[in-house]
Amino acid sequence: MEIHAPFVARKCEPGQFIIIRVDEKGERVPLTIADYDREKETVTIIYQVVGYSTELLSKKKEGDYVADFVGPLGQPSILHKRERVLGVAGGVGAAPLYPQLRKLAEMGVPVDVIIGGKSAEFVILKEKFEEFCENVFIATDDGSLGTKGFVTNVLEDQIAKGVKYDEVIAIGPLIMMKNVVKITKQHDIPTMVSLNPIMIDGTGMCGGCRVTVGGETKFACVDGPDFDGFQVDFDECMKRQTMFREEEHECKIGRGK
Numbered sequence: 001m002e003i004h005a006p007f008v009a010r011k012c013e014p015g016q017f018i019i020i021r022v023d024e025k026g027e028r029v030p031l032t033i034a035d036y037d038r039e040k041e042t043v044t045i046i047y048q049v050v051g052y053s054t055e056l057l058s059k060k061k062e063g064d065y066v067a068d069f070v071g072p073l074g075q076p077s078i079l080h081k082r083e084r085v086l087g088v089a090g091g092v093g094a095a096p097l098y099p100q101l102r103k104l105a106e107m108g109v110p111v112d113v114i115i116g117g118k119s120a121e122f123v124i125l126k127e128k129f130e131e132f133c134e135n136v137f138i139a140t141d142d143g144s145l146g147t148k149g150f151v152t153n154v155l156e157d158q159i160a161k162g163v164k165y166d167e168v169i170a171i172g173p174l175i176m177m178k179n180v181v182k183i184t185k186q187h188d189i190p191t192m193v194s195l196n197p198i199m200i201d202g203t204g205m206c207g208g209c210r211v212t213v214g215g216e217t218k219f220a221c222v223d224g225p226d227f228d229g230f231q232v233d234f235d236e237c238m239k240r241q242t243m244f245r246e247e248e249h250e251c252k253i254g255r256g257k
């Protein structure tokens with residue numbers, strides 16, 4: 001979805017995010033900035049319909065309005081001029097990964113990407129990545145596109161083939177990032193991940209987005225969302241992410257009536 005948001009579009013950088021509120025009573029949904037056009041003054045967001053608010057958002061038509069679109073929030077990604085970088089994306093994680101890899105390619109860094117999804121329809125932005133990535137690998141759980149299996153299978157294959165990456169950027173479900181880090185740690189490949197915990201204000205005041213990184217409490221909204229994957233306590237993040245699942249479900253059922 002392309003949103004006309006001049007102030008955000010003028011200042012945002014890869015890695016940053018916005019918080020959208022679809023209507024005045026809506027929850028605040030953090031979404032990464034997938035792309036931006038400074039001339040058109042637009043910001044592109046990509047989301048998956050998972051709850052009440054994203055469902056409501058999906059019903060918007062061209063020319064409609066949303067209540068708020070706050071940003072850019074968080075720290076821009078720190079992109080290093082490496083020899084070769086591998087991006088690993090799971091599902092909608094391809095959206096925040098895309099501007100980061102594109103910027104690296106613009107800096108002259110050779111980039112490869114592995115895009116994963118449950119099935120072919122969950123693999124997004126393949127053609128966009130093909131515009132600048134040297135290799136685009138696909139992995140789907142059911143084998144409907146690319147390798148049948150997980151992104152980690154492709155990652156292991158690439159490492160086994162002797163392809164040398166000096167940085168990996170992994171963005172996707174927590175379990176995927178955790179498993180990517182398990183492999184890259186063994187091979188000592190620096191790995192950045194992007195965390196998307198429960199957020200409320202997005203400005204460092206509520207503490208809702210706290211994560212443990214290197215034994216310290218960090219707020220993903222102001223200190224992140226990118227962190228050194230080797231330092232992240234993924235198990236704690238996963239526990240916190242499911243905290244309000246029941247309420248979310250109730251909200252969806254209740255409001256749907």
Ligand code: FES
Nearest residue numbers: 200202204207221
């Ligand atoms: Fe409130 Fe980060 S969302 S402190």
